[in-house]
Amino acid sequence: MLKIFETAENLPDKIAIVDKDKSYSYQTLLTKSKAVASFLLDGETDLNQNRVAFMVSPGFDYITVQWGIWLAGGIAAPLCITYPFPSLKYVIEDTGATIIIASPEYEEILSPYFSTSGIRFIKIGNFPEYGSFELPKVSKDRGAMILYTSGTTSLPKGVLTTHANIEAQVSTLVEAWQWSQQDYTLSILPLHHVHGIINVNSCALWSGATVEFLPQFDATGVFEIFKKGNVNVFMAVPTVYFKLIAYFETLSLIEQKEITQILEKFRLMVSGSAALPVSVMEKWHQISGHYLLERYGMTEIGMAISNPYEGERRAGHIGQPLPGVDIRICNESDEVIPFDQAGEIQVKGSNVFKEYWGKQEATQKAFTKDGWFKTGDIAVMENGYFKILGRDSVDIIKSGGYKISALEIEEILRTHPSVKDCGVIGIPNEEWGEIVAAAVIPYEHLDLEKLNHWMRERLPAYKTPRKYLSVHDLPRNAMGKVTKNELKKLF
Template sequence: MNRIASTGLFTRAIKYGERMAIVNTPVEGLGHHGSLTYNQLLNETARLSTELTKRGGRTDRDDINQERVAFMTTASTDYVCAQWGIWNAGGVAVPLSPLHPASDIEYFLNQSKASVVMADQDNYDKVKDIVKSLNCTHWIDLIKLDKSTEKYNNQNNNKYNNNNNQNNNQIFSIDRDRNAMIIYTSGTTNRPKGVVTTHANIEAQISTLVDAWGWTENDKILQVLPLHHVHGIINCLGSALWSGAVCEMMPKFSAKAVIDRFVQDKNGAPSRYQVPPLSVFMAVPTIYAKLIKYIETECDNDENRQEIKEAFQKLRLMVSGSSALPVPVMKKWKELSGHDLLERYGMTEIGMALSNPLHGQRIPGTVGFPLPGVETKVAKKSGELLIRGPQVFKEYFDNPKATAEAKDPEGWFATGDIVSVDKTGRYSIQGRASVDILKCSGYKVSALEVEREILGNEKVEDCAVVGIPSVEYGEVVAAMVVVKPGQTLSKEELDQYCRTHIVGYKLPRILRFVPEIPKNSMMKIDKKIVKKMIQDSIQIDSGNY
């Protein structure tokens, strides 16, 4: 008999029973295959939670009382089993990314005071080496995860294949206000903070998206995003499993693999993993830009492009988020796929707060309206967006000062993002107050607005705008630019383009061409590094802009 906690995700999973829950997309060289039904997922949840509570030979507990349990896996069924197993054991899940350097992992383990680290077979040796080298004051247990699908996908293994009855689950009560997860902020301007969310926070974040975006048990999403961030954890994985839908996990993004997968689904290649068909896709703007580039450079005939477009048109929803969607990318994607991307706004601390409508007009450069259950207001002097509601995080772990600075006594969270609101109530993001709102010659300049104009140049592939300190102007606008392959663009030509599209006080006074703009593991531009690179180049140029 499985002991299953009374969280919303788990109790709904019991209802979905033998429906398919998680599918691993086979990727050459990574060895992740197979799938799990909801019943099988619950079996693994119960098994792993027992392993956590009884570790060290203990028999006197069924609850690890909010111990922090870090875990690192490839994006696969193993990830979900680890996450759910931690929650079922009464622990706090701390997801780690295989993309993070060892120094970041060390910081997360020390800051969260993790007592256990779980890792799959792909990542165990890396985690083991990091734990061995840690200089910390507490003991950390290390658990190696078995491949969660092997026992079920072996047709001869009757011991497991016969244990799929939903009556095998015994529900026990768990406080929804208990801590459930710690996700670390991207840390592009400061040291990452551990964002603590409760089970109630997570359920509020998921349920509002399920309602707003029309999720049903007939959906299937191809999940390509990192799973140490709310975009992948809440928007993709959580929403699918809450709805009884299927989440197909692609362990490593490649434009070719994604395109091939959608075309395969369109053509109905026989596979028990392809029921139901793919219907939802979510990504960051960088991924959409990479898909566009692949289609334009590798799919060199109209027949191939039409087949790809037809494959995308079978989807009911495509979403973009985590950073501003450049208007040229949105327009080009519409041309190649037939989809108007749904752009939304959210943060680690709040889940999603604003969204363009599922049905209705989606205006480029805007992030729509407040989601159900989300309260918003705009600070009169600064224009900063404030958010309140059940989806707002509980606290920054072990950092009461930062928590008090971010949330006022009435529960309003200061996002740090400057917004504008039109007469219909539709929001647009002007940028981060800390890095995207520049003060030039007494004017406030939105870095995102300047970026949008530069990206309008047909020869520009990518760009990042930052402010560089200036004695004369306070800050000057600086732009780092990537030119499209096969194109040539001089500083003089780009400067002339900017002068015809951007008002004088917003003009970039510094232009730097680079082969690639630095980005973090969530594919967001790392403006701290961009700014340093430009400042270093100024010094090399003897101070000349």
């Protein structure tokens, strides 16, 4: 049995999940997950790594579905609950999902799959409370999960991780950040993303801690939960800390003092998924008494580098390699260079994903000949701490903790009948890290507000450009390729 389920068996009466003011024990969580697994098997002995796509709101139901898929021997493919239909369709069809599971609120958007041949559609309410079928023995080398990342190509790539990969990613963080069953964390991050799934939920449940869910981020709601005094571990992206600071500054001095006294009692606060502005780190320290622990990771590797749990947390730096993770810095020829020289971070370890789903060529390109994963991030070590300098591709935009492919957005923009050509970039923004900006060459006059509405129907909100510019031409090099750094200057 996988380690996360062993914890649940060993702590039957401990509270695992708090969801909408209702508490669920580890025993309840495991019993319901087994019932989900039995229902998914439907008389079969093993799902045999069949892909199960699920669109379920964060909370108790989400975890029981994820665990149920794993217990039945399937590969979990979580769908983003804010995606428009074309993005959902891409993930469902790219994974080749044979089962789709949906919460009631997402049944309508997924309704085209109600009667699709070869796909079994399950509504959350159909799951029984208890199951009676024998569950398969799932080996750790089998596929566990497919999460999607934009990468440097126009279409998102499915990152396949095995149970062994997930156990390595989780156990490393549990050790490094000293998780225990006394911990209580708040889960607010999207659950189609490694940060929320691995760093928050899986680490907590692996350790026997308690996870409280706040399905939709709301600064008032976060502080109300903090005021109850249970939460002692909190993880978020820089954008969330930016919004919490902005809300805190609207409060009276008495309310601010009360919140500061509560935050000072926390054990750990972490920031990741995007670079943490030094100004945000300093302001949060003034409010909470904590220097946020900044770390570095990717969908493909989980977490690889972290500031120390005990010791100096250096602003603007990501820290040192985590236990069991090998890091090297290489030049453009994949030759190893000293840490104090700028180069690409390359990673090796049992935390590294298995493959890009159905994309053999992309998988091969992602690794060096001697088996190191090429992150594409450029870093240098300064006085024992790694610092990220940037990305080797200007076509990746980091916004609000997401990595967004500019090429994917450009492809969709070009399908608009009034857009002749376009260039998409990220421009620096204190709250979001970067925001998506698009320069478009129109065939005739183009209403940019209408264009934005049109884009929102085709892309998730976080991928939709925040700024538009109508231009006669785009800056290009001698080969005709758009020079993105020159394009940024237009904004």
